[in-house]
Amino acid sequence: MNKVIDVNAALDMIKDGDKIAISALGGIGFAQYIVAKMEERFLETGHPAGLTLYSAGGHGGPAGVNDNRFVHKGFLKRHICTHPKVVAQLQEAIENEELEGYILPQGVMNQLYRCAAARQPGLLTKVGLGTYMDPRQEGGKMNSLAVEDIIKLMEIDGEEYLFYKSFPVSIALIKGTYADEKGNVTLDREPLKLELLECALAAKGCGGKVIVQVDHVVESNSLNAKHVVVPAQLVDAIVIGQPVENPNQQRPMVSSSFNPFITGEARSPMTGIVPPPADKLSPDDVLCRRAAFEMYPGAIVNLGVGVGGAAGMVAAAEGVQVEFTLELGVFGGIPVANPFGVSLNPESFVSPPTMFDFYHGENLDVTVLGVAEVDKEGNANASKFAGHRNGQGGFLDISTCAKKVVFCTTLRTKGAEIAIADGKVNIAKEGSIAKFVEKVEQITFNGKRALAAGHEVLFVTERAVFKLEEEGLVLIEIAPGVDMEKDVIAQMDFKPVVSKNLKTMDARIFVPGRMGCFD
Numbered sequence: 001m002n003k004v005i006d007v008n009a010a011l012d013m014i015k016d017g018d019k020i021a022i023s024a025l026g027g028i029g030f031a032q033y034i035v036a037k038m039e040e041r042f043l044e045t046g047h048p049a050g051l052t053l054y055s056a057g058g059h060g061g062p063a064g065v066n067d068n069r070f071v072h073k074g075f076l077k078r079h080i081c082t083h084p085k086v087v088a089q090l091q092e093a094i095e096n097e098e099l100e101g102y103i104l105p106q107g108v109m110n111q112l113y114r115c116a117a118a119r120q121p122g123l124l125t126k127v128g129l130g131t132y133m134d135p136r137q138e139g140g141k142m143n144s145l146a147v148e149d150i151i152k153l154m155e156i157d158g159e160e161y162l163f164y165k166s167f168p169v170s171i172a173l174i175k176g177t178y179a180d181e182k183g184n185v186t187l188d189r190e191p192l193k194l195e196l197l198e199c200a201l202a203a204k205g206c207g208g209k210v211i212v213q214v215d216h217v218v219e220s221n222s223l224n225a226k227h228v229v230v231p232a233q234l235v236d237a238i239v240i241g242q243p244v245e246n247p248n249q250q251r252p253m254v255s256s257s258f259n260p261f262i263t264g265e266a267r268s269p270m271t272g273i274v275p276p277p278a279d280k281l282s283p284d285d286v287l288c289r290r291a292a293f294e295m296y297p298g299a300i301v302n303l304g305v306g307v308g309g310a311a312g313m314v315a316a317a318e319g320v321q322v323e324f325t326l327e328l329g330v331f332g333g334i335p336v337a338n339p340f341g342v343s344l345n346p347e348s349f350v351s352p353p354t355m356f357d358f359y360h361g362e363n364l365d366v367t368v369l370g371v372a373e374v375d376k377e378g379n380a381n382a383s384k385f386a387g388h389r390n391g392q393g394g395f396l397d398i399s400t401c402a403k404k405v406v407f408c409t410t411l412r413t414k415g416a417e418i419a420i421a422d423g424k425v426n427i428a429k430e431g432s433i434a435k436f437v438e439k440v441e442q443i444t445f446n447g448k449r450a451l452a453a454g455h456e457v458l459f460v461t462e463r464a465v466f467k468l469e470e471e472g473l474v475l476i477e478i479a480p481g482v483d484m485e486k487d488v489i490a491q492m493d494f495k496p497v498v499s500k501n502l503k504t505m506d507a508r509i510f511v512p513g514r515m516g517c518f519d
Helices: 007-011 032-045 066-070 088-095 106-117 196-205 283-292 306-318 352-360 395-401 447-452 484-491
Strands: 019-022 051-055 076-081 100-103 122-125 151-156 159-165 171-175 178-180 209-214 216-218 228-230 237-240 300-303 323-326 366-370 373-375 404-408 417-421 424-429 456-460 464-469 472-478 497-504
Touching: 007 032, 007 237, 019 196, 032 066, 032 171, 032 209, 051 066, 066 076, 066 088, 076 088, 088 100, 106 122, 106 196, 106 352, 106 395, 171 196, 178 209, 196 209, 196 228, 216 237, 283 306, 283 404, 283 417, 283 456, 300 306, 306 366, 306 404, 323 352, 352 395, 366 395, 395 447, 447 456, 447 464, 472 484, 484 497
Parallel strands: 019 051, 019 171, 051 076, 076 100, 171 209, 178 216, 209 237, 300 323, 300 366, 366 404, 404 456, 472 497
Antiparallel strands: 122 159, 151 159, 417 424, 456 464, 464 472
16 A cells, blocks of 8 residues: 655644644654645644644744744644743743643653553653652643643652653654655664654554655665664555755754764764864863763763753763763764754664663763752752743753763853963853852752762852752862852852862863863
């Protein structure tokens, strides 16, 4: 049976009120052609309307693309996502109470697709306890229209857990490279596996449909069976995306075109990966360089988006033999800061749900994450700023389960003028906003629960390092050139405990060039 159909015939499968799962990261894996045509149909006819959209990854991009195409009034009824900040128009619609909005941890949401596939009632986990996922706080709700309780607190054998309710999937919209006429789908030229298979299984488990956009269709049974990621038995329709003159430019990877060193088709020489030593350092460079000291040979490491992501290149330049991983399902290689979620010279790919199984099992030795606010109890906020509910992607899963969490942030922000020169930190002007506050705006990471679990937690800034202990945040290191009282304690909204063994941060961190910290 030939499952290749016209895009309009595929859209006929989508009805008012359907619940749609899209597997993507930015433009990676996003069925852009199908969604664009769906948007056109809605603007012309008003249908399909009242949809629920599930976005386990951050489907961000410029205005009017990716998930932003659903922003029209009446198009969506509900959005369940992990990272609304990157989809600015849709985030604004949720904050303006135009549709129901919920946020879930990325790993939890990925695994909920498996629950839907197996017709299970939901997922039981400790991920999210004591954070804004906890129904004793916000229960993952983004606005007043989100009235359904989708997360419950449960006690089993005297221990607390969160129960995340399973959700139905009517339509899975996924993107592949090749499909044969029968419907087998491969990801030959894609940089990530994503949760394509899990979304497809969820739709089939709920009696729904699976629609796949591909670049090319080939003869039935001509694909290498081991390369097939989504088998034909799960696929209802194949749509060929809009052709382009150069297929190498068809891979929308957030901000770059096709790169064989990211998809695993070829390996780049290390000289093409590791940048030359910088001749001038910034405060962010200091954060990454200090974070690299927390890695060690053989450690399994995750790097977060933002400043934490750049620590990978520092470690690579230093020659430390760590095993980098990314929550999007990449083992090995060197993570790149832009686009986030991919690595140069990856060793293997798994689906994000599988990677989060690995993380939830506490197999992650070290994670380096950016953070917006920290309070005196070691709680961290990476999800809500100035009332804007930005979400956190996989931050919550990862910070909950990693054995060592290294948070990187400047001590203050907005308007700061700080230079790294002569091996010292020189503060010409302080930022107007404190990042170490009495109480964080939203709890994305619970410090007390991390300590109870036996995890190590560090907060690295450009001028000081703090460690979370039972007595609270303890100042353990201070940068050369920095006055402890004037430049650190006076710039915080609470007074930290000062370690009796207070040390100066390693001088090599503040001198341009290779540090040699692993020699």
